[in-house]
Amino acid sequence: MNTKAEQVGGNSAADIAKLVVALLILGAAIFAYYWYNDFQTWQRLLVLLGGFVVSGAIAFFTHSGRAARDFLGESLFELRKVVWPTRQETIQTTLVIFVVVIVLSLILGLIDLLLKWAILDGLLKGG
Helix, strand or coil, X not given: CCCCCCCCCCXXXXXXHHHHHHHHHHHHHHHHHHHCCCCCHHHHHHHHHHHHHHHXXXXXXXXXXXXXXXHHHHHHHHHCCCCCCCHHHHHHHHHHHHHHXXXXXXXXXXXXXXXHHHHHHHHHCCC
């Protein structure tokens, strides 16, 4: 288990300014994508992608960006510890799930038929 202490403190004024600039750039890229609809699609997508990259790069160097980077790094570290099932285990589990779904479908269908018979044919028609 990771015993890192949580960092106290939030975004500084500079970090907030960077995030605002990143959001403005992102908004400008989205606006340009829709405003310049006479350009070719690949050009508009290039402007949109550039806006995403630039705003992401600016946000990457804030306190929140560092926290996200640390979280992703720790997630990848934990992902390496996962013991993945073998192909045979995956196939067997999938087959068991299929069988259970089929059996439950048949049971629910039978219950539906019995209720239909009891309510529609038995009670409503005066049986």
